[in-house]
Structure formats: C-alpha cells, structure tokens
Amino acid sequence: MFEVLELNAGYEFRNRFVHAVRNVSFKVEQDDFFGIAGESGCGKTTLMLASLGLLKKPGKVISGRVLVEGLNLLALSNDELKKVRWKKVSLVTQSSMNSLNPVMKVKDQMADVLIRNHGFSKSDAYELVKEKLKLVGITPDRMESYPHQLSGGMRQRVVIAMALLLSPRVIFMDEPTTALDVVVQRSILQQIEELKKKEHFSIVFITHDISLLFELATKIAIMYAGEFVEVGEATLVYSRPLHPYTKGLIEALPSISKDLEKYKSIPGRPPDLTLKIEGCPFRERCSFAFERCRVEKPELRFVNGRWVACHLY
Amino acid sequence: MKVLKYVVNRLFFFAITLFFALTLNFVIPRFMPGDPAERILMRFGPNIDEQAIEAMRIALGLDKEKGLLRQYFEYLKNTFSGNFGISYLHYPVPVKQVLASSLPWTLGLVGTSTVISFILGTLLGVYAGWHRDRRAGSGILIFSLCLRSIAYFWLAMLFLYVFGYRLGWFPLSNAYSTKETLHGFRFVLSVIYHAVLPSMTLIVASLGNWILTMRNNMISVLAEDYITLAEAKGLGEGYIMLHYAARNAILPSITAFGISLGFVVSGALLTEIVYSYPGVGYQLYRAVLSQDFPLIQAIFFFVSLSVLLANLIMDFLYAFLDPRVRG
Numbered sequence: 015m016f017e018v019l020e021l022n023a024g025y026e027f028r029n030r031f032v033h034a035v036r037n038v039s040f041k042v043e044q045d046d047f048f049g050i051a052g053e054s055g056c057g058k059t060t061l062m063l064a065s066l067g068l069l070k071k072p073g074k075v076i077s078g079r080v081l082v083e084g085l086n087l088l089a090l091s092n093d094e095l096k097k098v099r100w101k102k103v104s105l106v107t108q109s110s111m112n113s114l115n116p117v118m119k120v121k122d123q124m125a126d127v128l129i130r131n132h133g134f135s136k137s138d139a140y141e142l143v144k145e146k147l148k149l150v151g152i153t154p155d156r157m158e159s160y161p162h163q164l165s166g167g168m169r170q171r172v173v174i175a176m177a178l179l180l181s182p183r184v185i186f187m188d189e190p191t192t193a194l195d196v197v198v199q200r201s202i203l204q205q206i207e208e209l210k211k212k213e214h215f216s217i218v219f220i221t222h223d224i225s226l227l228f229e230l231a232t233k234i235a236i237m238y239a240g241e242f243v244e245v246g247e248a249t250l251v252y253s254r255p256l257h258p259y260t261k262g263l264i265e266a267l268p269s270i271s272k273d274l275e276k277y278k279s280i281p282g283r284p285p286d287l288t289l290k291i292e293g294c295p296f297r298e299r300c301s302f303a304f305e306r307c308r309v310e311k312p313e314l315r316f317v318n319g320r321w322v323a324c325h326l327y
Numbered sequence: 328m329k330v331l332k333y334v335v336n337r338l339f340f341f342a343i344t345l346f347f348a349l350t351l352n353f354v355i356p357r358f359m360p361g362d363p364a365e366r367i368l369m370r371f372g373p374n375i376d377e378q379a380i381e382a383m384r385i386a387l388g389l390d391k392e393k394g395l396l397r398q399y400f401e402y403l404k405n406t407f408s409g410n411f412g413i414s415y416l417h418y419p420v421p422v423k424q425v426l427a428s429s430l431p432w433t434l435g436l437v438g439t440s441t442v443i444s445f446i447l448g449t450l451l452g453v454y455a456g457w458h459r460d461r462r463a464g465s466g467i468l469i470f471s472l473c474l475r476s477i478a479y480f481w482l483a484m485l486f487l488y489v490f491g492y493r494l495g496w497f498p499l500s501n502a503y504s505t506k507e508t509l510h511g512f513r514f515v516l517s518v519i520y521h522a523v524l525p526s527m528t529l530i531v532a533s534l535g536n537w538i539l540t541m542r543n544n545m546i547s548v549l550a551e552d553y554i555t556l557a558e559a560k561g562l563g564e565g566y567i568m569l570h571y572a573a574r575n576a577i578l579p580s581i582t583a584f585g586i587s588l589g590f591v592v593s594g595a596l597l598t599e600i601v602y603s604y605p606g607v608g609y610q611l612y613r614a615v616l617s618q619d620f621p622l623i624q625a626i627f628f629f630v631s632l633s634v635l636l637a638n639l640i641m642d643f644l645y646a647f648l649d650p651r652v653r654g
Contacts (some may be wrong), residue, residue: 068558071460098559107552115553116651117574123553127560127568160650173556 015216016042016103021078023064024240026071030288034060036240038078042184046216049231049248051263056284057240058220059108062186065218067095068107083183091195096131104177106170113173114161120147122156124176132180146175149213150205167198173240174206181213188220203230224263224265228252236260238304239284239295246320256322294325302326328511333646338480341639348631355621357395363620365417385415406628407422412621416614422625425610430629431605432502433594436522441528441591445584447530452580454575455538456545468537474535482596483528487601490524497524500603525602529595534585540583544576551575578649585641589634593626 023035034057058149058249065080067087077242080087082102084292090098107113113297115123124143128134134142144154148188150171161169170190177185187206207230231248236259242327244257255261262280282299285291294300297307306325317327364383368375405411411422448471455467491499497520503509504517548554549572557567594608603609607626614622646652 063555066559068555096561099559105556105559106555112552113556115557115571115575117649118570126566127562129559130563130566162651176556188515 015083016218017079018061018065019079019081021061021064021080023060023078024074024076024287025060025297026074032287034262034287035064036239038237038240038242040235040242040245042218043208044216045214045232046231047210047219047232048217049219049221049234049280050237051221051227051228051234052237054223054282055287056237057287058222058237061117061237062091062188062218062220066099066103066186066271073176077111099131100127100131100182101180102182103176103184103186104180106173106177106185106190108189108192111166111169111193114169116161118159118160119174120159120161120164124172124179128179129181135147142179143175147172148180150175151211157285158306167202168275170194170202172200172269174202174209178209178213182215184216186218186220189222190219192221207236225267236263238240239291240287241295241323242314242321243296243324244322247320250319255317256317256320256327257296258302258326259296261298284296294323330359330502330646333653337449337639341635345632348635349403349628350399350407353399354506356624359620362462364616366618367418372522372562381631398469411415411625411628414614414622415621416617416619417593424578424623425622426607426625426629429594429605429607429610430592432604433599433608434591435518436525436606437591437595438486438588439522440595441533441584442586443526444533445531445537445580445587448534449457449577451534452538453545453568453576456542456549456576457572458569459542461505468542471535471538471542474531474595475539477531479528480601481530482531483525483598483601486524486528496615497521502605525595525598525604528598528601532598537580540580541576542577545572548568548576558564562652574648576608578645581645581648585637586634588641589637590630 017040019039021035021038022033025032025034036057038061042050049056050061060069060073063073064075064078065087067075067090069075069082075088078088082098083096084190085094087095087098087103114120118126121140121143124146125136125139127284128139128142129136131291140157143157145303147154147157151167152171152175156164156172161172164172172195175227176191191202192204194202203226206217209215219227219231224236227246233246234248234251235242235245236257237243238259244251244255246259247262251260252264255264260279262278263288265278266280280299293309294303294307294312297303300307304325308326312323312325314323315327316320362384364380365375368379368383392646409423411426413419414422414425417425430439451467451471455464455471458464459468490496498504502518502521503514504521509517533554554567554571557571562571593604593606594611596608598604598614599606599609603632611623611626613619614626
C-alpha cells in the first residue's frame, strides 16, 4: 500500500554531504501502526520528508522509490502530485503550535485543499470540514476561530482532522504529541487509536519516545545513524530485542515498578553522518563489538521473526 | 465589541502621545538661548530700539507679562486653529503660507516614492525569499545589498549629472516648469516630468531595505510547520507563497512602512537640495540655518502629527491583517 524502497537522502552543502537516510526500505500494510524510533538527529524527520517528496534544498533524495498504490511518488509531475497528495497520504506535523497558519480561519485552511485541488464547492468543503472536526471532538462553532483562539490540544486535534479530510490510506505523524502535556498527550493518542479503528487508515508514527511506540505500534523500526537496525513486530522487539542498540534503548527506559537507582544509558555519540561509515555504525558504542564489526557492514537479515542488522546473529 | 474596544484604546493612546509631542514642541524652543524678537530685528540693522523689540515680542506672543502657562495654552489654541505664527526667515509671511507652498510638493514626491518603493521592494523580497536557493533569489539579494550601500545623495548627483546635464533627458531643478505657465493636464505632466529623477533617487535609496526586510521575514516564516503542511497538502506554489508565507511575513514590514509614511512629511532633505526641489526638507534646512523657530516648530508639529497618524492607521490595518492583535 505504501512502500519505501532503498531510499537514500540527505543534505547537500558546498563541499560535504550529510547522508541522513541510508538505504532505508519499509512497507506499510492496511491497518498498520508503523513506529519509527531513534534518537535526535538519526534521520527520522528527513526520512519522512523524503518519503513524502517534501525534502527541500539543501535536502536531496539521491536514490530510491516511494510507491503509493503502485505510483512512484518521487517521479510524479506536479499536476499528478496535486491529486495524490493528501488524498492517498497525509501528514500531522511535529509541533501543535506552528502547524496552523495564524492568519487563516480554521475552516479556511482546512477547506482550501478541497476547493483548490479536489473540485469541492465551497459549501461541500465546509460541510466536510465540519464533519471531520466533529470526528475529533471539536464543535462546529470553532470553524470560525483563528488558531490562537484554540488551546494546544485543540490545535493538534484540528491538524488531525485536517489530515483525515480526504480519508487517506496512510497518515504520517511526526512527534504529534511532543509539545503537549502528558494528560492531553494521552487523550490525543487514545483518540488517534479510536479514529484508526473507525476510519481504517495506517499510521507511520515517528518519535524519539520509544516507550510510546511499544505501547501503540504494531510494527516498529529502530533507526540509528540514518539506517534501520531492527524492524519487526512491536511486541516481539520489545520482549526479545536483538540489536545491542535496541537492547540499550529498552534498558534505558525508567521502570515504574523497580527503584530508580540505576539510570542506564548508552555511552558515546552517534557517528558523523557526513563521513563514510566503515563497518557497523554502532560498533564504537557497542559492548559486543568484535573484529568483524570494524571491517564489514552488517546487512538486515531475518532472525527470529524480525529483521536485524548485526553480526552477532 | 472587542474591535470597538481596540479602536477606542488606540485613539486614546494617539491623543495622549500627540499631547506630549505638542508639549515638548512648546518647551524645547523656549530652552534655546537668545531672543527671537531681537533676532528678527537684527536683520534690519545694528541699532535696534528697545521699544521696537518690545513691540515685536508682543507681536510674537512672547511678552513678559504673560506667564509661561498662558503662553502654553495660547500655543495649543493657535496650533489647533492652524495659526503657526510668522516665519522669521520669510518675514512677514505667515508660517502657514510657507508650509502651504512646500508641503504638497513633499507629500507628492516623497509619499509616492515611499509607496512605490515599499510595494516594489516587498514584492521582490517575497520572490527572493521564496526562491532563496535559486539564482534569481541570490541575484535579488546581491542587488539589494548593493542598493543599500549606495550613498544616495551621491547617486542623486550622479543622476542629475548623467540624465539631467549630460543627456538632458530630465530637468535640472524645480518641481514644475517655470519657463511657461501651464494648466490642467499639461501642468500635471510637467510635475511628473520634474519628479522623475528625485523620486528615482528616493526609490533606489530605500528599495534595498524593503527587499531585505521582506526576504528575511519570508525565510523565517518558511521554516514554520504550516508551510510544510501546506506543501504536503499539494497546494499550488503560488498560493502557498502568497497566502501562507507572504501573508504572515508582511506583518513586520507593515509596521516599518507606517513609520516611514509618517516621516514623509519631514521631506527628503538631501534629495530636495540636490534637485532644488521646493519641499519641506529644504525649507526645514533653511529654517534651521536662520533659526526660524516658528517654522521649525510648525514642521516638527506636522512631523509628529503625521507619524502618529500613520501609526494609528497602521494599527488599524494591522488589526485587520493579523487576527491575533484583535484578541
């Protein structure tokens, strides 16, 4: 349904290239909740922008394909893109504070895509806007509001309603709840799950909050230095992680039941993405590293029900 | 209701600020050394009769029997009834008449140039910001940086020399033809013809700033999430550029535009001098040189009035453009 194939992307500067997405492939099926987790700067957002054909200069996609129901999104003309975007795949962005245009009424910034790109009449468009807002629990009288008149949680609900407008099959969500407090965060995540059941769309959920993903996602991908290092069923990856990085991330999660005496973390820093990485990108921070990790780059292989890129297996 | 409250609030602040400006305008000249009455009469010869000075003082409303407070209220009354006294420099022509012969020229020339420059610069800035990675965008950036570093009085002289003197395409001085008496449409044409070089100078002098301001605003707006969302929605480039980016980026420029519109009244001193244009700037310059306090005071009054008025109008315009200001 939505497939990314061998995508390579990054940022091009005069004399160096930041290779932020390295040979990433993944497939999102019907009703998937696909989580992508990784620390800041690992290439999550670049992967999302590149997959949607939204990466702007100095960003650049070097190679790869993005298939949406058989169409390669990266090879479409502008006119073809206009029809595919938002109808097949839509987006909920990172911060609820800046996701809405401050000088447009809620109804107008939701309806413009319907009227301009998908042939809706004004009244039909507003009717649909009203319907979708109701779906996320926002009363129709808020249609006339400007974004600054809404709370952070309401704004994020509006953005979600906007993503639902044309009932797309796939919705990308880039840290949709990071800017909200935990109570609002919880209620919005619950709402997303309910909507997903009701409206039958798949989610690609990008976050640094790995605990959130283990709770919500059906499939999970762990991203490190621009690559996927472990991909599989969320429950399986959580209960029996294989990659040392995944293990480290899970051990670093604070536990509610145990005492908070030991606060584990992964020592070291991720490698510089402008350089060509020899061997395994994680080897310098890995306690299991051996000679082979230095010379040979591990490829993703299917081990114990999930894909993992590590020489240990 | 909210809108009404906003309007009343703005009007109130306008009135208060104007009152303070008027008071300062009254106080400052009175701190200056010297006696204006003596200064006027000095021009008629070295031996001045004490009685003549006293008579002049009374004529100027500065007689000692009157307290400062009474002078102040009289000043307020006179200002609001449009009586600005008599110009020392053009004695005995009233200040009102001096201004009436120079203000329209300045308003026409500097006002039009400011508006043209703002519109042109803002459009170029929008384009340069949107295409900042393309050659056209960098081209406009370099162009505006060059414009900004030109000394514009030098440019004025260069224009005058090349287009006025050497090529003879445009007149060398004045605001309209003085060789013949023209009427109606032909007079207007002559005024425009005389205004071309000075307004070109003024536009070139300020264009760079408008471009740079707008370009920078655009670039910071383009980093916002709502721009990414608009692109993900598949909206057209032109629509996003205008309705999502420029619509938000123009707000700080509007404030700057209001301020420069307010200063239109003070004229464009150097340009008016180079082109011998009979505007307020030139008049103010001469008034300062000859210590013509009533004229200076009147010009300052109009400058503060127009700056405040322009700000008031911009406040209303801003409220119209930015829903956040309306509350």
